Amino acid sequence: MIIAANLKTNLTRAQTLEYLKNLESCLNENSITQEVMVFPSPTSLNAHDGKIIIGTQNAYGTSSGAFTGEIGSMHLDEFGIKTILIGHSERRHILGETQEEIVNKFNFYKNLGFKIVYCVGEPLEVREAGFEYMMEYISKQYEGIDSNYESLIIAYEPVWAIGTGLTPTSEDIALLHKELKKKLPAPLLYGGSVKVNNAKEVLSIDAVDGILVGGAALNVEDFCTMCEIAQGLSG
Numbered sequence: 001m002i003i004a005a006n007l008k009t010n011l012t013r014a015q016t017l018e019y020l021k022n023l024e025s026c027l028n029e030n031s032i033t034q035e036v037m038v039f040p041s042p043t044s045l046n047a048h049d050g051k052i053i054i055g056t057q058n059a060y061g062t063s064s065g066a067f068t069g070e071i072g073s074m075h076l077d078e079f080g081i082k083t084i085l086i087g088h089s090e091r092r093h094i095l096g097e098t099q100e101e102i103v104n105k106f107n108f109y110k111n112l113g114f115k116i117v118y119c120v121g122e123p124l125e126v127r128e129a130g131f132e133y134m135m136e137y138i139s140k141q142y143e144g145i146d147s148n149y150e151s152l153i154i155a156y157e158p159v160w161a162i163g164t165g166l167t168p169t170s171e172d173i174a175l176l177h178k179e180l181k182k183k184l185p186a187p188l189l190y191g192g193s194v195k196v197n198n199a200k201e202v203l204s205i206d207a208v209d210g211i212l213v214g215g216a217a218l219n220v221e222d223f224c225t226m227c228e229i230a231q232g233l234s235g
Contacts (some may be wrong), residue, residue, distance in 0.1 A: 001203065001230040002153065002187055002210030004037040004117065005217035006085065007044075015043035019220050024050045026224035036232045037117070037211070038217075042071055047079040055083030055117065058091060061108035070222065073112060074178050083115040087141065089159045092125065103144035115151045117212070119191070120180075124160035135179060147184040154188045155212040156180055161192030164216060168192070170205055179208035199226045203233050 011019060020038065027036060028051070037053045040046075048054045060070035076082070086106050091097045109116060120141040122134050138156075146152070156176060161167050168176070177188055191200055191212030202211060210230070217223040 001234055002035045002181065003223075004039065004189065004210065004212045005223050005229045006039045006048050006088070006191075006212060006214050007041060007218065008057070008090075009041055009061055010218055011044060011047070012039065013044045014038045014152050017046065020048060020054075021049075022050060022220045023052060023224055026220070027051045027227060030224070030228050030231065032203065032224075032231050034225050034227055034234065036227055037083060041085060044081075045076070045079050045081060051117075053083055054079070054081055055085060055087050055115070057088070057113075059084060059105075059109070061105045065066045070112065073109070083117070084109050085117045086181055086190070087119040089119060089121050089157055089162060093159060098141045099143060101139065110146060110149050110151075113151065115147070115153065117155050117189070118145060119155045119157055119212075121157040121159050124206070127158065127160065138180070139183075140185060148233055152184075152186045154180065154184070154186050157189060157191035157212065167194075167198060167202075170201055173202065175206045177205065181207045182199065194226070194235075195226050196222045197228075200233070203230055 028042050037055055038049060039055045039057045042186050045056060056076055059076060060067050062072045064072045064074045065073050087102045120138050126137045158168055173190055180188055187209040188207060189210040189212045190208050194202055194211045194213045195216040202208060
């Protein structure tokens with residue numbers, strides 16, 4: 001399974017280093033063999049040697065250039081980072097990234113051989129409009145994306161569940177993941193208010209290959225416990 005932590009705009013550089021140190025210790029003490037990813041804030045990126053895969057929450061589709069406020073692949077290369085989160089709902093809905101911009105970013109980092117965690121999901125008003133409309137909405141988020149890219153991971157995140165404490169039922173998650181698996185066979189993560197007390201239930205659902213955890217991952221002990229849960233379910 002894949003257990004990923006999106007730290008968003010949290011933790012200083014020093015706090016992130018301490019977080020990674022503690023997480024590595026926990027993973028080693030508990031013999032965790034699952035794929036564990038952490039996406040720190042951009043100013044907390046650093047080279048890392050250990051079990052944890054460090055990824056970037058965002059980067060512009062360029063090596064370098066006149067793009068104020070952005071980072072490019074040159075900055076990621078400095079730390080040996082080859083994993084990126086693309087299409088997160090907060091990039092789409094808060095920061096206004098269009099599908100065209102997201103596809104351009106996807107293609108740039110695909111051509112560099114990055115592992116891409118690509119996010120899809122729907123806001124509440126779309127979900128309430130019915131299943132068929134919801135699937136059509138999510139399908140548009142796949143437009144322009146190379147579904148055969150071998151280093152692609154999909155993360156389904158219902159936008160209305162992120163940071164709200166609300167989650168779809170297990171039946172809802174199973175249905176959505178089953179439908180999304182028909183689109184392409186890439187590993188499929190669930191994200192949206194995943195916490196210690198529901199991680200086992202979510203990870204036990206068919207077609208769920210892991211979780212993308214936001215706020216609940218800020219507590220390193222809690223996040224490590226989720227890794228232990230995944231290890232236990234994987235046998």
